[in-house]
Amino acid sequence: MATLLYSLAMLGHFVLFLHIPLSVISVSFKIDQFKSNDSTILYQGDAVVVGGEILLSDPGFTCHVGRAIYRDPIPIWDSETAKVTDFITHFSFTIDTRAAPRYGSGIAFFLAPSGFQIPPNSAGGFLGLYNKTYSNSLANQIVHVEFDTNINDWDPPYEHVGININSVISSNYTRLNISLHDGDLADVWISYNSTIRILNVSWKYQNTSTLSENTTLSYPIDLITVLPQQATVGFSSTTGAFIERHAVSSWEFNSTLDMKPTSESNGNKFSVIVGVTVSVGGLTLVAIIAFVVLWRLVEKKRKTEKENLDEVNLTSINDYLERGARPRRFSQKLLVMATNNFSNERKLGQGGFGAVYRGNIQDLDLNIAVKKISRGSRQGRKEYITEVKIISRLRHRNLVQLIGWCHDKGELLLDYEFMSNGSLDSHLFGKRSPLAWTVRYNIALGLGSALLYLHEEGEQCVVHRDIKSSNIMLDSNFNVKLGDFGLARLMDHELGAQTTRLVGTLGYLAPEYINTGRASKESDVFSFGVVALEIATGRVSRTSMEKESHKGLVDWVWDLYGSGQLLKGVDAKLQSNFDKKTS
Numbered sequence: 001m002a003t004l005l006y007s008l009a010m011l012g013h014f015v016l017f018l019h020i021p022l023s024v025i026s027v028s029f030k031i032d033q034f035k036s037n038d039s040t041i042l043y044q045g046d047a048v049v050v051g052g053e054i055l056l057s058d059p060g061f062t063c064h065v066g067r068a069i070y071r072d073p074i075p076i077w078d079s080e081t082a083k084v085t086d087f088i089t090h091f092s093f094t095i096d097t098r099a100a101p102r103y104g105s106g107i108a109f110f111l112a113p114s115g116f117q118i119p120p121n122s123a124g125g126f127l128g129l130y131n132k133t134y135s136n137s138l139a140n141q142i143v144h145v146e147f148d149t150n151i152n153d154w155d156p157p158y159e160h161v162g163i164n165i166n167s168v169i170s171s172n173y174t175r176l177n178i179s180l181h182d183g184d185l186a187d188v189w190i191s192y193n194s195t196i197r198i199l200n201v202s203w204k205y206q207n208t209s210t211l212s213e214n215t216t217l218s219y220p221i222d223l224i225t226v227l228p229q230q231a232t233v234g235f236s237s238t239t240g241a242f243i244e245r246h247a248v249s250s251w252e253f254n255s256t257l258d259m260k261p262t263s264e265s266n267g268n269k270f271s272v273i274v275g276v277t278v279s280v281g282g283l284t285l286v287a288i289i290a291f292v293v294l295w296r297l298v299e300k301k302r303k304t305e306k307e308n309l310d311e312v313n314l315t316s317i318n319d320y321l322e323r324g325a326r327p328r329r330f331s332q333k334l335l336v337m338a339t340n341n342f343s344n345e346r347k348l349g350q351g352g353f354g355a356v357y358r359g360n361i362q363d364l365d366l367n368i369a370v371k372k373i374s375r376g377s378r379q380g381r382k383e384y385i386t387e388v389k390i391i392s393r394l395r396h397r398n399l400v401q402l403i404g405w406c407h408d409k410g411e412l413l414l415d416y417e418f419m420s421n422g423s424l425d426s427h428l429f430g431k432r433s434p435l436a437w438t439v440r441y442n443i444a445l446g447l448g449s450a451l452l453y454l455h456e457e458g459e460q461c462v463v464h465r466d467i468k469s470s471n472i473m474l475d476s477n478f479n480v481k482l483g484d485f486g487l488a489r490l491m492d493h494e495l496g497a498q499t500t501r502l503v504g505t506l507g508y509l510a511p512e513y514i515n516t517g518r519a520s521k522e523s524d525v526f527s528f529g530v531v532a533l534e535i536a537t538g539r540v541s542r543t544s545m546e547k548e549s550h551k552g553l554v555d556w557v558w559d560l561y562g563s564g565q566l567l568k569g570v571d572a573k574l575q576s577n578f579d580k581k582t583s
Contacts, residue, residue: 030252056237059245065128069234073114078259087255088191096245103244104150107237124240125152140166163219172219175562214558216511332408373412383486398450400483421474434573446480467527507542538571
């Protein structure tokens with residue numbers, strides 16, 4: 001009988017489910033060659049298809065506008081759930097200046113309201129998206145990425161790649177040397193991560209890219225405050241008083257918007273649902289009751305299995321650690337005494353999943369730092385297990401050493417060697433005396449040595465995934481000790497980057513890691529480079545260097561380098577006491 005009721009209940013829910021809208025909306029297309037008779041792409045203004053490419057602007061004419069857009073609107077956000085789409089697009093294009101001494105104006109990838117038409121008088125620096133009246137208006141609903149080849153009054157004093165929001169004025173930008181890349185095919189990747197609300201741009205040229213160029217850009221944008229629920233997506237380019245040729249060769253786009261099922265006010269669907277509900281009658285109520293009971297049983301079983309699995313993992317950690325000579329197991333009672341019952345006076349810092357306390361084990365005359373994982377934090381427990389498994393097998397002079405551990409009575413505790421000079425960020429950005437240049441230089445070398453060991457010198461590659469100044473500790477002689485391996489991953493040397501969920505700290509994450517979710521040795525090295533810039537400049541990576549453009553540390557230093565003023569970025573607290581050869 002119970003089986004029959006359950007089967008009928010599931011049948012009733014299945015019938016109802018057929019009339020509930022899907023909860024995920026995806027848009028995906030890939031075009032390797034454009035055709036004039038393909039209705040997927042709509043052409044506006046002067047845009048035409050020539051030889052499998054979209055020729056957006058004819059190089060024979062000034063003050064022309066060409067646009068190409070995807071025919072269907074793209075869902076951007078959902079009004080009921082306030083969820084925002086994730087998207088990534090990859091396209092290739094060329095800008096050909098025809099070797100002219102002056103040229104312009106540029107090409108843009110844009111998102112705008114569905115049905116958005118070419119504004120009048122929008123040629124030249126307006127890129128077919130704005131005009132003089134609406135060049136910087138809150139009434140606009142436009143996000144675009146521009147490859148701007150003509151310097152206008154509102155532009156930086158050089159050609160640039162920019163991220164723009166409702167304005168011809170770029171919110172963030174970096175230098176572009178179009179004369180170097182004249183006629184070369186550019187590959188561009190633009191992605192939006194709705195979790196962290198960041199738009200990322202990266203690009204490369206097939207034959208003319210150089211290591212000295214910055215080819216990444218990012219900017220925080222909440223699309224729900226800028227764009228309507230559905231948007232047009234495409235390309236726009238213009239010529240002004242000068243000419244150049246803009247052609248798009250290929251385009252790929254993928255977006256996903258997660259939405260919960262919404263109620264339908266449509267009369268037909270509503271009638272069908274009511275009809276089905278009435279016909280099923282009391283069966284629906286039985287189905288609901290059966291579903292709730294079943295759900296509770298399943299959840300209870302799942303919770304029990306998770307708790308059992310956690311205990312199995314902790315037991316396996318016990319066995320794993322106790323087989324080795326170190327680290328050693330400390331009792332909870334001993335660590336409570338060592339930290340004065342984890343008093344606030346002993347607290348060294350607070351993290352996302354717990355706090356760190358200074359302790360002293362009198363019998364051993366040993367100063368330690370005790371990381372106490374917050375009770376009930378499943379992520380903290382997961383990081384605890386990860387950290388123990390990874391750091392207990394590592395031995396290097398520039399890594400924090402795990403001395404002991406404890407998981408008794410629901411407490412998860414890790415015991416490290418105490419670092420008397422604290423973390424690097426407290427010296428760079430706090431109120432302590434500024435570090436001398438030689439000390440900073442040695443810190444950078446020590447961190448590099450730690451990374452070399454993690455990436456290349458072990459049986460498996462260890463990718464840290466959270467290298468930042470607050471995770472770099474300094475001993476009494478200011479020697480580097482890299483710590484916090486809760487987010488680290490073991491990888492085979494041959495496999496390279498692995499797809500994982502995005503973790504780490506904004507400001508230190510490599511653009512390709514944000515775009516793809518693939519953590520790698522290279523993404524660690526990018527984070528190392530950001531820390532090196534913090535060491536040299538004394539500036540926090542996540543702070544805007546220029547309030548009017550919201551430039552981050554990396555872009556700010558790139559601009560100094562491009563303008564030949566790199567040494568202006570050195571920390572002013574050093575008062576010119578630094579070695580130019582190592583800076």
